Amino acid sequence: MHAPFSSRRLFTALVVGVLVTVASAVFAQRIWVGGGRFYRTPPKMATPEDFDGSFLYCRGFFTGRHFESGGQGWSTDYPGADNNFSIRLAELTRVHIRLNEDRQPNTVVVSLSDALLFRCPMLFMEDVGTAEFSDMEVRTLREFFQKGGFLWVDDYWGTTAWSRWVGQISRVLPPGQYPIFDLPIEHPIMHSLYDVKNFLQVSSIQFWRQSGGDVLERGTDSIPVHYRGIQDANGRLMVLMTHNTDVADTWEREGENQDYFDRFSPAGYAIGVNVVLYAMTH
Numbered sequence: 001m002h003a004p005f006s007s008r009r010l011f012t013a014l015v016v017g018v019l020v021t022v023a024s025a026v027f028a029q030r031i032w033v034g035g036g037r038f039y040r041t042p043p044k045m046a047t048p049e050d051f052d053g054s055f056l057y058c059r060g061f062f063t064g065r066h067f068e069s070g071g072q073g074w075s076t077d078y079p080g081a082d083n084n085f086s087i088r089l090a091e092l093t094r095v096h097i098r099l100n101e102d103r104q105p106n107t108v109v110v111s112l113s114d115a116l117l118f119r120c121p122m123l124f125m126e127d128v129g130t131a132e133f134s135d136m137e138v139r140t141l142r143e144f145f146q147k148g149g150f151l152w153v154d155d156y157w158g159t160t161a162w163s164r165w166v167g168q169i170s171r172v173l174p175p176g177q178y179p180i181f182d183l184p185i186e187h188p189i190m191h192s193l194y195d196v197k198n199f200l201q202v203s204s205i206q207f208w209r210q211s212g213g214d215v216l217e218r219g220t221d222s223i224p225v226h227y228r229g230i231q232d233a234n235g236r237l238m239v240l241m242t243h244n245t246d247v248a249d250t251w252e253r254e255g256e257n258q259d260y261f262d263r264f265s266p267a268g269y270a271i272g273v274n275v276v277l278y279a280m281t282h
Helices: 007-023 080-092 115-121 135-146 158-172 205-210 259-282
Strands: 058-062 106-112 123-126 151-154 226-231 236-241
Touching: 058 080, 080 106, 080 259, 106 135, 115 135, 135 151, 135 158, 158 236
Parallel strands: 058 106, 058 123, 123 151, 151 236
Antiparallel strands: 226 236
């Protein structure tokens, strides 16, 4: 059964989580808030010991060959988005999240050619318009999808970044066999738990602040927002591509600005939870 998506209802659930965190800061997980101790954190690369059956936020590590304004390649929104989403996923669902000794969620970075990739429940990547895959990464990713893997790519903007990404993913999943299609809002991935009725478009909090509330990071080249997919022969979605939007910033930056949180974070978490539950059940 789908839970009707109400931004007010989800907002209330998120606020309750914040209050619990504040009230028991010694014991509870901490929401990352800008800069702080996480800023410029080196990648925590996956090890076999990280995989114990719990949900594990796996972020794909790739080589950047291009530059996109406002992006940082593989580490865009890292590790705040990974940390905060994992906390909220545990609060909003019954998905089990493993905690480290400091009681923060265990999250990892995985090389796209590492065999540990096959143990990830799903893979997250950002700023993929800067990526260039090696031949080994192409082969490993193709096998990852053939064995049931799921990839979500987010936070890349404009036609140039889109074209570069299509060039790379087409090496992995040839478009003649695996065409890219526009996801209808009725697709099950948008309704796994929350009934999402609109595709969220949101910019980074920095652009949103500087522009006075605009969400079009590349101006008219940011129109429209795209939620696109690639599926296998049986209709199983393998790749979700959220283009001209930055869903992960609604997680990473939720504690920095009340207006940004109110407007974007409930919808961002609703989409994120839906995607994870879909990926884990298909």
